[in-house]
Amino acid sequence: MGVAICLHYAVKKYQNRETKENDQGPESGQVDKEISPAENDHESTFLFHPEQYKDHVDVEHIKLTKNDPVHESGQVDKEISPAENDHESTFLFHQEQYKDHVDVEHIQLTKQPEEDQSLTIFEEINQFKRLKTVTIIGLKLDDTSLSNLFQCTSIRSLKISNCQLASIPRSLANLKDLEILDLSRNNLTTLPARPIRSLPCLKSLNISHNKITVIRDVVKKLQALQHLDVSYNAVGEIPYEILEMENLEFFSCSHNKIARWLDPSNGERKASTCHLASLNMSSNLLAEVPQNVKELKNLSVVNLSDNKIGENIPDKILRQQISELFYLPSVSTNNELEDLPLVLCFLPSLTKLDLKQNKISSVSENVKSCKSLSVLDVSHNRLKEIPSQVIRLPELRVIDASNNQISSVSSLRKDESSVVEDVALADNCLSHFPEALIQTKSLKKVDLSNNNIKEIPETIMDMPKDVKLELKGNPIIDPPLEVCQAGLETIQAFYEDLTTASSITQCLKTLFLGTYEAGKTSLVRVFQLDRSNLTKTGERTDGIEVAELHLSAPNTSDITLSVWDFAGQETYYITHQFFLSAKALMLLVVNLEEYDSARFYSTCGNWMENMIAKVGNPVVIPVATHIDKLEPEEVEPRIAEDFDKNLESRMPDHLLLCVAKKLGAEWERLAIHMGFTKANVYKFKCDHLYNTDQQILAMLTTWRDRKGRNATRQELQRVLIEAGVDVISCL
Numbered sequence: 106m107g108v109a110i111c112l113h114y115a116v117k118k119y120q121n122r123e124t125k126e127n128d129q130g131p132e133s134g135q136v137d138k139e140i141s142p143a144e145n146d147h148e149s150t151f152l153f154h155p156e157q158y159k160d161h162v163d164v165e166h167i168k169l170t171k172n173d174p175v176h177e178s179g180q181v182d183k184e185i186s187p188a189e190n191d192h193e194s195t196f197l198f199h200q201e202q203y204k205d206h207v208d209v210e211h212i213q214l215t216k217q218p219e220e221d222q223s224l225t226i227f228e229e230i231n232q233f234k235r236l237k238t239v240t241i242i243g244l245k246l247d248d249t250s251l252s253n254l255f256q257c258t259s260i261r262s263l264k265i266s267n268c269q270l271a272s273i274p275r276s277l278a279n280l281k282d283l284e285i286l287d288l289s290r291n292n293l294t295t296l297p298a299r300p301i302r303s304l305p306c307l308k309s310l311n312i313s314h315n316k317i318t319v320i321r322d323v324v325k326k327l328q329a330l331q332h333l334d335v336s337y338n339a340v341g342e343i344p345y346e347i348l349e350m351e352n353l354e355f356f357s358c359s360h361n362k363i364a365r366w367l368d369p370s371n372g373e374r375k376a377s378t379c380h381l382a383s384l385n386m387s388s389n390l391l392a393e394v395p396q397n398v399k400e401l402k403n404l405s406v407v408n409l410s411d412n413k414i415g416e417n418i419p420d421k422i423l424r425q426q427i428s429e430l431f432y433l434p435s436v437s438t439n440n441e442l443e444d445l446p447l448v449l450c451f452l453p454s455l456t457k458l459d460l461k462q463n464k465i466s467s468v469s470e471n472v473k474s475c476k477s478l479s480v481l482d483v484s485h486n487r488l489k490e491i492p493s494q495v496i497r498l499p500e501l502r503v504i505d506a507s508n509n510q511i512s513s514v515s516s517l518r519k520d521e522s523s524v525v526e527d528v529a530l531a532d533n534c535l536s537h538f539p540e541a542l543i544q545t546k547s548l549k550k551v552d553l554s555n556n557n558i559k560e561i562p563e564t565i566m567d568m569p570k571d572v573k574l575e576l577k578g579n580p581i582i583d584p585p586l587e588v589c590q591a592g593l594e595t596i597q598a599f600y601e602d603l604t605t606a607s608s609i610t611q612c613l614k615t616l617f618l619g620t621y622e623a624g625k626t627s628l629v630r631v632f633q634l635d636r637s638n639l640t641k642t643g644e645r646t647d648g649i650e651v652a653e654l655h656l657s658a659p660n661t662s663d664i665t666l667s668v669w670d671f672a673g674q675e676t677y678y679i680t681h682q683f684f685l686s687a688k689a690l691m692l693l694v695v696n697l698e699e700y701d702s703a704r705f706y707s708t709c710g711n712w713m714e715n716m717i718a719k720v721g722n723p724v725v726i727p728v729a730t731h732i733d734k735l736e737p738e739e740v741e742p743r744i745a746e747d748f749d750k751n752l753e754s755r756m757p758d759h760l761l762l763c764v765a766k767k768l769g770a771e772w773e774r775l776a777i778h779m780g781f782t783k784a785n786v787y788k789f790k791c792d793h794l795y796n797t798d799q800q801i802l803a804m805l806t807t808w809r810d811r812k813g814r815n816a817t818r819q820e821l822q823r824v825l826i827e828a829g830v831d832v833i834s835c836l
C-alpha cells in the first residue's frame with residue numbers, strides 16, 4: 106500500500122488565540138491540541154481539507170500519522186511530532202524522523218499565505234525513494250533545501266508555488282521522470298532554461314504569476330509538453346518555436362506584454378505539426394491577429410480578448426490563408442473593433458463569435474461566409490440595425506445585440522427556414538415593436554426590455570404562443586401596461602377578446618388635475634351635461650370626487666369614463682400621486698387667464714414632473730380654461746409660445762437615454778463642454794463601470810438637475826451643436 110503524508114503547517118500567530126471549550130491545557134496555561142488529518146482512502150493520502158484547516162488554526166503541535174504498510178489489516182498508526190524552531194520560524198524535519206517516512210509517495214506542505222515561514226529540507230530526503238508528488242505552497246525555500254529535494258529522482262509531480270523563489274538550482278535536471286512542474290506565483294525573472302530543457306518527460310509546465318520576460322530558451326526543446334501556462338508574466342513575444350511543439354494542446358500567455366508572435370529566425374516557415382487546441386492570448390498588446398495562428402489547424406478555442414486589435418488587421422492574413430481555413434468554434438474579443446474582422450468571416454466552421462464591448466457600427470457583407478455561425482454576441486457596440494447579412498446566416502440561433510443603438514429591425518428573415526431562437530435587443534432605441542420578429546416562427550425568446558416601445562401591434566397574435574417575450578422598461582400604453590407585463594399569452598388573449606367579444610365595455614380612468622380653482626369641476630360638468638355649467642364661487646372640491654360618465658359617439662363603441670376630480674388645494678397634492686397610473690388619461694387643467702411664463706412650473710411643470718416620476722410616460726391632455734375672459738388674439742400666443750413650448754421641452758430619462766446611446770467616445774468632450782470637470786467624468790465612469798450608456802446617462806441627468814427649469818430640449822440641442830456632437834436627430 107502506498108503511503109502519503111500531507112502536512113499543513115499551523116502558524117504561531119494563532120497560538121495565543123482563545124482555546125476551544127473542550128480543549129484541556131496544562132497548568133502553565135499552554136494548551137496542547139492534537140489534530141488528526143482525515144484520510145482519503147482512495148489515494149492513500151491524508152488530507153486536511155481547507156475548511157478543516159480553519160478549525161485548527163490554534164494548534165501547537167502537529168502530528169503526522171501514517172498507516173504502517175506492514176499492518177494493513179491491523180491499522181497500526183504511528184505518530185511523529187516535528188520539532189519547531191521558534192527563532193527562525195522554520196519547520197524542520199529531524200533526521201531521525203525521516204527514517205519513519207522513507208516510503209511516503211506524496212508530501213504536501215501548505216501554510217497560511219499571510220505568514221512568513223520558511224522550510225528547511227535536509228539531505229536525508231533523498232532516502233524517500235518512492236516519492237512521487239511534492240507540493241509546497243507558501244513556505245520560503247533556500248537553494249540548499251531545493252537542491253536536497255531535487256535529489257529525489259522518483260518525483261513525477263512537483264509544485265512549488267508562492268514560495269518566493271527567485272531562482273531554481275540546476276540540479277532540477279536530476280528529476281528525469283518529472284511530468285508536471287508548477288513554479289507559479291514566485292519571483293522568477295528568468296527561467297532556468299538548461300535544467301528545464303533536460304526534463305524529457307515534462308508534460309505540464311506552469312510558470313504563471315512570475316516576472317519572466319523571455320520564454321523562448323525554455324520552450325525550444327520541450328517536445329513532450331502538452332500544457333504550458335505562462336500567463337501573468339512580462340513576456341513580450343511568443344517564440345516561433347511554439348508551433349514546433351507537436352504535443353502542445355493548451356497554451357496560455359494571457360496577461361503579459363505580448364505584441365507579436367515571432368517568425369522563424371532563419372526565415373524558413375515549415376508546415377506546423379502543432380496540435381494546439383486551446384490558445385489564450387487575452388490581455389496583451391496585440392495589434393493584430395498573429396499570422397502564426399493560421400498554422401494551428403486543431404484550434405478549438407482562442408481567446409483574443411482585451412488586446413488592441415483594430416479593424417485593419419485581418420485583410421492581409423485573409424488573403425494568405427483563405428484556402429487554409431481552420432476550425433475555430435469560439436472566438437472571444439474585447440478590443441477596439443469597428444467592424445467584424447474579415448479573418449473571422451472566412452471561417453466556415455466558426456460556431457460562436459463573441460464581439461461584445463467593441464465599437465462595431467457595421468458588419469461587412471463577408472459575414473455571410475460564416476455558414477456555421479450559431480451564436481453571435483455583438484452586445485455593447487454601436488450597431489444601428491441588425492445587419493441583414495447576419496440574420497440570413499443559415500445556422501444562426503442566438504443573437505445578442507443588446508446595448509447598441511438599434512432603432513429598427515427590418516431585416517429579420519421571414520422565411521420558414523429561419524432557425525433563430527433567441528434574440529436579445531434590450532437597451533436599444535427601438536420605438537416600434539419589430540414586426541419582423543413576429544414573422545420569425547423559429548423564435549423562442551425575445552428580449553426587448555428598456556427600449557422606447559409604446560405600442561404592441563395587433564399582429565402579435567401571429568407570434569408563436571410559446572415565445573418568452575420580455576418588455577419591461579418600455580413606456581407601453583397600448584395594450585395596457587399591466588397586460589404587457591403579464592407576457593405574450595396575456596397580450597394575445599387581450600387582442601383575442603377585442604376581436605371576438607360581442608359587446609365591448611371600455612372604461613377609461615380620467616383624472617382631472619390642476620391648481621386651485623383652475624376649473625376642473627366646471628370641466629367635468631361640461632362632459633356630464635354637454636353644456637357649460639360653471640361652479641359657483643366658493644364651491645370647492647374636498648379630496649377627490651369620483652363619478653361615472655357614459656359617452657357615445659357614432660360608429661364606435663360606447664365608452665365609460667371613470668372621472669376623478671381632484672381638489673386643487675395644496676394640502677391634497679401629496680395624496681394625488683397614489684392615484685396616478687400609466688393607463689389613465691390625465692387632463693391637466695390650467696387657468697389661461699392667470700397664466701404667464703413665470704407661473705409655468707406652479708401651474709404645469711411641477712404637475713408634469715410628478716406624473717413622469719410616478720408613471721414614466723403619462724398620457725396628458727392640457728386643457729386651458731377661462732379663455733372666455735381673454736381677447737381671442739391673446740389665447741393662441743400664450744398656448745403656442747409658452748405653454749406648449751415648455752411642455753414639449755421636458756426631457757424624461759428615456760429621451761436622455763436615447764441621446765446617451767447615440768453618443769460615443771465624444772461624450773467626455775461634451776461633458777467638459779457642459780461644465781463638468783475631469784474628476785466628475787471619472788466619477789461617472791467609476792459609478793457605472795463597463796456600462797458607457799449609463800455613464801453618459803448619469804452625466805446627462807446630472808446636467809438636467811443642475812440646469813433645473815432651463816434644462817430644455819432646445820438647450821440640450823444647443824449644447825450638442827456647440828460641442829460639435831451630431832446626435833440631435835433623436836431630440
Ligand SMILES: Nc1nc2c(ncn2[C@@H]2O[C@H](COP(=O)(O)OP(=O)(O)OP(=O)(O)O)[C@@H](O)[C@H]2O)c(=O)[nH]1
Pocket residue numbers: 619620621622623624625626627628639640641642643644645646647671672673674730731732733734
Ligand atoms: N369665466 C370662467 N369661469 C370659470 C371657468 N372655469 C371655471 N370658472 C370659475 O372658476 C372658479 C373655480 O372653478 P372650479 O371648476 O370649481 O375649479 P376647480 O379647479 O374645480 O377648483 P377646486 O375644486 O378648488 O380645485 C368657479 O367660480 C368657476 O365658476 C371658465 O372657463 N370661465
